[in-house]
Amino acid sequence: MQDSMLLGSEGIKKTILHGGTGDIPKFITGAKVTFHFRTQLCDDERTVIDDSKVVGTPMEIVIGNMFKLDIWESLLSSMRIGEVAEFWCDIIHTGVYPLVSKSMRRIAEGKDPVDWHIHTCGMANMFAYHSLGYDDLDELMKEPKPLYFVLELIRVQQPSEYNRESWALSDEERLKAVPVLHGQGNKFYKQGRYQEAMQKYKEAIICIKNVQTKEKSWEVPWLKLEKMANTLTLNYCQCLLHIEEYYEAIEHTSDIINQHPGVVKAFYLRAKAHMEVWNEAEARQDFSRVLDLDPGMKKAVKKELAKLNVRMEEKNQEDKNKYKAQFHSGNPHSSRSALPPTPPQHQVTMASSSRPGK
Structure with missing residues (x-):
């Protein structure tokens, strides 16, 4: 059935490709809508940008x-269950599509839709639009175009008909969920269930970041949320140390330090991570910074520095033993016989090689 019509909004044209059944569902606030979508350029080839059926997972949004x-x-609010419709939308409605597409693609790739752990300064944010990580989306971001959206409405669930995950919550509900998730994470941490603790901390951080995006950067509400997120991120990093993901811990703590150079715990955890990967100079520098910021940490830092000294002595001895083993492997006379004759007028010395890297 071909039924072309203009919706009540400017710059939208709807064509019904397959009729649905029943009445139009109630699209009330909190209702979860499940649908397939295909996004196409308005060119001769109808170039496909995204297709949820190719990915194999329908889209879900909460009204x-x-x-x-x-x-x-x-668009969805004009549809019946089972209906397939094509919507032409002018650029006044499609300008943010590249950002939405990036999030959907990251989800399909098994990545976080938002980089909750990445903290960038205001200047970096100004230029973040230069690349979304996908060439076609970069092009569409630079030059917005009208798009076709082919939507297939699968179901509409009212708020009481499904268990609401964190992504489906309102901002108020997200903020109420944060202390609950935080407490659950702490409980798992005390039980030594670090992966489960990390998942709870991560969910809480994502809730905060979703709310924070609606606040103005560096103003009081934003800073309060930032402090909450940093606390949870550092708890997450403590779990990373326990599961020996030291480089990821260094990355997250460095992000916090770059934005908030007075956070003592970030320096302390980064120092411990550096110590585990033999970054002696970096570890000592961070421990020194901890003492500058909080002299009350002297006892804890002294204990960690003692561990660092022992570890470095053991590492140096291990490296010496490895070097000796390599030097003496094979025929003990082979290295001497392989050397060219020493000119009588010169004295030749062998410089010891530098310690092999870890």
Whole structure:
């Protein structure tokens, strides 16, 4: 069935490709909508940008949850269950699509839709649009275009008909969930269940970051959320130390230090991570910074420095033993016989090689 019509919004044209059944569902705030979508350019080839059926997973959004591409709520609200419709949307509705597409692609690739652990300064944020990590989306970001959205409505669930995950919560509900998730993470941590603790901390951080994006950077509400997120990120890093993911711990603590150079715990955890990967100079520098910021940490730092001294002595001895083993492997006379004759007028010395890297 071909039924072309203009919706009530400017710059939208709808064509029904396959009729649905029943009445139009109630799209009330909190309702979860499940649908397939295909996004195409308005060129002769109808070039496909994204297709949820190719990915194999339908899209889900919650009505009234400030989904970035809010026009989709309007489009879906005109549809019946089982209906397939094509919507032509002018650039006034499609400008943010590249950002939405990036998030959806990251989810499909098994990555976080938001880089909750990446902290960038205001200047970096100004230039973040230069690359979304996908060439076609970069092009669409530079030059917005009208798009076709082919939507297939699968189901609409009212708020009481499904268990709401953190992504489906309102901002108020997200903030209420943060202390609960924090407490659950702490409980798992005390039980030594570090992977489960990390998952809870991560969920809490994502809740905070989703709310924080709606606040103005570096103003009081934003800073309060930032402090909450940093506390959870450092708890996450403590778990990383226990599961021996030292380089990731260094990355996250460095992000916090770069933005907030007075956070003592970030320096302390980064120092411990550096110590585990034999970065002696970096570890000592961070421990020194800890003492500068909080002299009350002297006893704890002294204990860690003693561990560092022992570890470095053991490492140096291990390296010496490895070097000796390499030098004396094979025929003990082979190295001497392989050397060219020593000119009588010169004295030749062999410089010891530098310690092999870890």
